[in-house]
Amino acid sequence: MPPTSARAFATTRRGFLRLAGSTAALTTLAQMRSVPVAAASASRPGAFFSPAEQEILTQVTERMVDSDAPGAPRVRDTATIATIDALCASLDPSITAPLPTLLRVVDYAPFVFDLHFTRFTRMTPAEQDASLAGWMRSRFALRRQAFLALRNLALLGYYSQDETWPMIGYAGPLLRSAVEPA
Amino acid sequence: MITQLIERGGDLSERAQVCVIGSGGGGAVVAAEIASAGHDVVVLEQGHYWTKANFTQREDQMLPRLFEEAGMRQTSDGAIQILQGRNIGGSTVHNLCYSFRTPDPILAMWREEHALPDLTPEALRPSFERVEKNLKVKQILEQQVNALNRRIRAGAEKLGYSGLVTKHNREGCIESGYCILGCSYDAKQSMLVTYVPRADAAGARIYANARSDRIEIGPGRTKTVTGSVVDQSGRAMGRVTVEAPIVVLAAGAINSPDLWLRSGLPNPHGEVGRNLHLHPSAMVAGFFDEPIDAYRGIPQSYYVDEFIDLDRDPRSGYVLMPIAGFPVLTAASLPGFGREHARQMRDFAKLGGLLVLLHDRSAGRVEPGSSPGRPKITYTLEPDDRRLLAEGLLHSSEVLFAGGAERCLVPFTPDALVLRSGDDLNTITKRGVREGEIVLNSTHPQSTLRMGGDPKRSVVGAFGESHEVPGLFVADMSVFPTSLGAPPQITTAALADRTAHHVLDRWTELAG
Known part of the structure; x- marks a missing residue:
């Protein structure tokens, strides 16, 4: 069997398409790092992600935190996505500018990386898990970094929701003002 | 003003x-x-x-x-x-308030190898004393050691490992545990x-x-x-x-x-x-048989120093430091995603971490990046440091098990290594730490x-x-001049003084 690098670049149709697609997508993603936030997102005043991007983010987050599990608060029933959106809107644009594009790349990643002719948002949960695992295990560092960025945003959004705390046994802040509505 | x-x-x-x-x-x-x-x-x-x-x-x-x-x-x-x-x-x-003076062997190395002959403990004493007075540094009391630190201390002592209850800069601490999010009580x-x-x-x-x-x-x-x-x-x-x-x-x-x-x-x-030295650290997550609410109380009061001997080798070693986070920080420190990650999070209240903090020989670099305040930071762990880190992960697991943990999660990526009490811990060192395949953090x-x-x-x-x-x-x-090999708060303040x-x-x- 040839070494890994040779296998990865073997000129089969599938290998070629994967390589070409990966390179194109990642090059696009890398170039989009400098796209101004305003050009890349927000169709609603004050929102960072467009409605379409929010839907992708919601489905990504649902799989990241397994919110379909019994007893787990559903992402759509909490302010998880609003929390992530508000955080991204408040950060240095040079950090957050790639995120809208990244979400769209994630949505089309099944075409690009897996020759799976369905968008991420139209996959079953099991297929979505497999697609995300592809990002997590990718041999491309940039793809793994992108996965981590989305994962950590999802975790921040979900586990900062008060509704998730009883499930994990976290008693919450001691300050009453932190857990009561203003 | x-x-x-x-x-x-x-x-x-x-x-x-x-x-x-x-x-x-x-x-x-x-x-x-x-x-x-x-x-x-x-x-x-x-x-x-x-x-x-x-x-x-x-x-x-x-x-x-x-x-x-x-x-x-x-x-x-x-x-x-x-x-x-x-x-x-x-x-x-x-x-998290650890307050250590610069270790004498580190000062000796700085004097001898970096042409700083005046950097003696005696010369620095007035600065240490001023800083410690102003920061109200004092010994942590036994009754202030929280559940996680007690278990880690018990584990270390059972194994015969050296450790100590440390000094901190706190005054009127109510032991809320929220130190890492800023003290709401000005303690x-x-x-x-x-x-x-x-x-x-x-x-x-x-x-x-x-x-x-x-x-x-x-x-x-x-x-x-x-x-x-x-x-x-x-x-x-x-x-x-x-x-x-x-x-x-x-x-x-x-x-x-x-x-x-x-x-x-x-x-x-x-x-x-x-x-650039980072004191890179990796957390082994220990899961105990009952909730220990490790996020309550003083997060770090105990410190295992068995694996650093600066007199013998001032350039390398590692210490083990208890660590507990809140839900987001904890979730981010556990590898993976989805069902398995969520399953670990369900045991959040039973979880207590033990950090391996490396006194690193590896050196990286900071260069200007895409915009002001966004520098490019490069750093690669050298083979000796990777070996020490793997050894530290083994000893962290060992201490957690000796302290009563039922299972330990070693933060390899993409797949964490889950060990149960009685498992062969050499699995950790046999696998080893590979570049980019472990969750690492730096605060120093x-x-x-x-x-x-x-x-x-x-x-x-x-x-x-x-x-x-x-x-x-x-x-x-x-x-x-080199990696400090100890928490840096007091050294930074004393040198600034x-x-x-x-x-x-x-x-x-x-x-x-």
């Missing part, structure tokens, strides 16, 4: 005798000591001025407020997450409640939201710091200009060399930004503008003054 520039609006234009860039563990000390001597000091801090009223104990609010890049700063390859403060008081506002004696108010009371003008983008030298002794008024996201909203004959760079070991290089300040031997970047007697191998001299630019000083962890008193001793020459 402490001024929030984004609330005041407009530009900032000032003249002073001393301009201090950064208000953290080094900058606040320099500002307070020099202002207290009656001199005219301006402090520029890029972060916001948050006080206990803003410390809500909620991660979604405090991570963006207190940390560089909202806690998402990382090395360029994404392998190491770097937590650094970005607020008045700097990282001392979120640190943590961070710079925010000690040296910053001292500097303020002595007349220093302290500006929050003032990012320094460039330092220009001349004419004569004058130095001009220019920059931007920035909001919390870093968006520029006005201009900053401060002229002073003395400039003290104290923006931390990532931002200080970035500013130096962006400014085109002298770098004749290419040392600026090099020699250091050594990027290092101190030394030889200008070819260092950037600043024995008192933190640039070899090339008289009147330009550095007073943060950048000046450590020493720098401040050196400036005062040469006042007429430098500022007159």
Whole structure:
């Protein structure tokens, strides 16, 4: 069997398409790092992600935190996505500018990386898990970094929701003002 | 006076005798000591001025407020997450209060190998004593050791490993455990409640939201710091200009060399930004048989020092430090995603971590990045450090099991290694730590503008003054000649105190 690098670049149709697609997508993603936030997102005043991007983010987050599990608060029933959106809107644009594009790349990643002719948002949960695992295990560092960025945003959004705390046994802040509505 | 520039609006234009860039563990000390001597000091801090009223104990609010890049700063390859403060008081506002003096063997190495003959424990004693008095450093009491630290201590003692209950800078601590999100009770004696108010009371003008983008030298002794008024996201909203004959760079070991290089300040031997040490750390998560609520109480009061012998080898080793996080920080520190990750999180209340903190030989680099404040950070663990880290993960697991953990999760990626009590722990070292395949963090970047007697191998001299630019000083962890091998709070403050008193001793020459 040839070494890994040779296998990865073997000129089969599938290998070629994967390589070409990966390179194109990642090059696009890398170039989009400098796209101004305003050009890349927000169709609603004050929102960072467009409605379409929010839907992708919601489905990504649902799989990241397994919110379909019994007893787990559903992402759509909490302010998880609003929390992530508000955080991204408040950060240095040079950090957050790639995120809208990244979400769209994630949505089309099944075409690009897996020759799976369905968008991420139209996959079953099991297929979505497999697609995300592809990002997590990718041999491309940039793809793994992108996965981590989305994962950590999802975790921040979900586990900062008060509704998730009883499930994990976290008693919450001691300050009453932190857990009561203003 | 402490001024929030984004609330005041407009530009900032000032003249002073001393301009201090950064208000953290080094900058606040320099500002307070020099202002207290009656001199005219301006402090520029890029972060916001948050006080206990803003410390809500909620991660979604405090991570963006207190940390560089909202806690998402990382090395360029994404392998190491770097937590650094970005607020008045700097990282001392979120640190966990370990208060160690510089180990004697480290000082000996700095004296002998970095041409710093005067850096003796005796010479530093006045600075250590002043700093420890001002930060109210005292021994943690037995009854203040929380459930996690007690279990780790029991595990270490059962195995015969050396450890100690440490000293901390706390006063009137109610043991809420929220130290890393800022102390809501002003019990943590961070710079925010000690040296910053001292500097303020002595007349220093302290500006929050003032990012320094460039330092220009001349004419004569004058130095001009220019920059931007920035909001919390870093968006520029006005201009900053401060002229002073003395400039003290104290923006931390990532931002200080970035500013130096962006400014085109002298770098004749290419040392600026090099020699970056990170004290990289990895957490083994131990899951106990009952809830221990490790997030309550003083997070770090015990410290396992069995695996570092600085007398024998001052260049390497590791320590084990208990660690507990809140839900978001904990979730981020566990590898993977989805069902398995969620399953681990369901046991959050039973979880207690033990960090391996590496006294690293590996050295990385800071270079200017895409924009001010976003430097490029490169760092690769050398094989010896990877081996030590793997050994540390083994011993962390061993201590956690001896302390009663039922299972341990070693943070390899993409698949964590889950071990049960009785499993062969050598599995960890057999697998080993591979580049980019472990969750690593750093809270102690250091050594990027290092101190030394030889200008070819260092950037600043024995008192933190640039070899090339008289009147330009550095007073943060950048000046450590090597990795410190211990929590850096007291060393940073003591060296800054020493720098401040050196400036005062040469006042007429430098500022007159």
